Amino acid sequence: MNFDDITALDKADPLAHKRNEFALPANTIYLDGNSLGALPKVVQSRVAEVVSQQWGEHLIRSWNDHQWIDLPTQVGEKIAPIIGAAAGQVICCDSISINLFKLLSSALSLNSGRNVVLSTEDNFPTDLYMVQGLSDLLGEDLCQLKLVSEHQIAQSLTEDVAVLLLTQVNFRTGQLLDMQALTKLAHEKGILVIWDLAHSAGATVVELDKCNADFAVGCGYKYLNGGPGSPAFLYVAKRHQTAVKQPLSGWMGHVKPFAFDAQYQGAEGINQYLCGTPSVLSMSALDAALDVWQDVSILQVRKKSIALADIFTQLIQSQSCLADLRLRSTNDSQQRGSQLAFAHDNAFAICQALIEKGVIADFRAPNILRFGFTPLYNSFEDIWNAVTILAEVVQSHLYKEPRFNKAGKVT
């Protein structure tokens, strides 16, 4: 693999034109779209319009005139095709954590003879924390968290398990779980499944309906490029929507929010999962960001994602000075999301040195260097340059200088 091969790949890339739809900083190779997606240019003008025109000029009238009230549904319906969901099953609201609380409650109540929520030891912590919060509230008789390793999932699907809570792509290693097979196995044991799509929505092929999924959550600020702290989304399969209930029953989930009834009555369908007033600025940003997906095939995204990661790995393996980077993701691209994790004793320092040289990757405790690949704006040349700079950093021991970020925080 030489630079001419890389140039040829970029020339042949059917997604190459999408890069120009993002406002990427100069002299930067951004391999952290799995933490925070880059800024779509269309968001800049949309947010300015929402602030100055819709809010500033039209004020309260914009709830109707600019359909602010419809944003949660509208954004949900734009996300639906990206995650393989037919209409009427996805809504945008709150955060992943809050949405997990709603869905955990719904699933436990549908499966009320059982109490175990099964998840993985290395699931993203907030997923586990939300189960712990619910368990503290309800008591272990009604909600008990049980953790197993990723390879023990199948054998742990016993008949005391009410809910299987899995993140489709592991936040550290990028390991991709088999949604179809695991959902099927769980259903055979009467278990409902909640899928966290934080690292998979917009990054890999997600087929909720085809996999007969029950519930899912996901976030707007990674591969969907909705901006920092962008609202999350949730999915509830149509077949569950009449039987479910959820405890965060705020006024926006009421069947008639503006009747100001003292008695809660949940809306029909997915709207019953709304709670408080939607965050219009943030949700409008995500709404605009999703328009970037209109002419994008998720199959093309997946194909390019695999190619970017495979070439990145090959280039690293071709540099003897990078032998100390131990791949912690699987080599099998079919079992991986859109990121690679490498362990290195100096991972934190290397990450800081890379960032100073314009290659933005991220660090995850304790010793993981994480590179995310975003097919909509990463080029093959990005990958080539990133590995060149990484080799330079490691070879010259630039990373050995002590480096600290403000307040000792790592993000």
Add this chain to the structure above:
Amino acid sequence: MNFDDITALDKADPLAHKRNEFALPANTIYLDGNSLGALPKVVQSRVAEVVSQQWGEHLIRSWNDHQWIDLPTQVGEKIAPIIGAAAGQVICCDSISINLFKLLSSALSLNSGRNVVLSTEDNFPTDLYMVQGLSDLLGEDLCQLKLVSEHQIAQSLTEDVAVLLLTQVNFRTGQLLDMQALTKLAHEKGILVIWDLAHSAGATVVELDKCNADFAVGCGYKYLNGGPGSPAFLYVAKRHQTAVKQPLSGWMGHVKPFAFDAQYQGAEGINQYLCGTPSVLSMSALDAALDVWQDVSILQVRKKSIALADIFTQLIQSQSCLADLRLRSTNDSQQRGSQLAFAHDNAFAICQALIEKGVIADFRAPNILRFGFTPLYNSFEDIWNAVTILAEVVQSHLYKEPRFNKAGKVT
């Protein structure tokens, strides 16, 4: 009262210069700041900077470099002096509804021998809905909602009541409850109090610490001018912060969020009430909006609020054609927030006709016309002109034409 008197009042107004800090639309009299505050000019530039520079250019690094991670605390501390709270007790996060769920759970758990949550029949519905959601989840043995009228509160403080949940200013009538007296009465019976400040924060004098308040919530999008669906805030008195727990235990409330521990351990102090990733765009808008308050005395705000409402009432009473507008707020300005409610059989149609003529008030079912007074940007001339136009609308029966808004929704 004639127009010269009005002009003199504006000339003598110590808050008159604040109006220029807002981007108000031309030919509009905005009397709906109690629904959605107007746009502070400083928000426009701040949001543009957050989107284009902090997100677009600095990307993930802004969590540290631009202190995104500190926004919930920073915004909380800016709100604290407006509601009479010393440092370390207020944090910005989620919505009022979500925050009520956290505080209801905390208060019930502190008072675990009791199960009744006492509130008022005419409380804002979402407050009641959140109790109902928690009650459905826990069962009535642990959480039972009891509703009384506002004048029955004192006599209903019995020893089965765990939590008194009150909105300080009634959303329909503007009735202002006596926080000091009711908190004291409740405490004498061992009852904890949650105050909803949606219609009081930034509109009237709120003295949480002085009243020995336990808990409070409030919203960013009314008198604090944070924009549509702006994040909410919550207050927990210092003395409760070591004993409390709350079930929405997301990763941002963890003592060390970036250690990625599988076991939840809540942060000390008010930070334990954080849940998911903060909404940076919306929270930055609110953060900027709060800077408008730096040179503002809440006592001056309150004084002008009362003057605006009193003069509005006088002007209405001086017009015989407005005799059908029946004041549903108290005439006693000391017992009122910053709004007036008038009942009229054609309230909805009158409201629509007013809006078409540039006077923005709002309608609340079934027959209430609501006028909010925002001392930071409403002038006495606004009040004069609003009543003149209202008289014109009513006299010429302009409102009798049938008027509907889109989708039959009223906001």
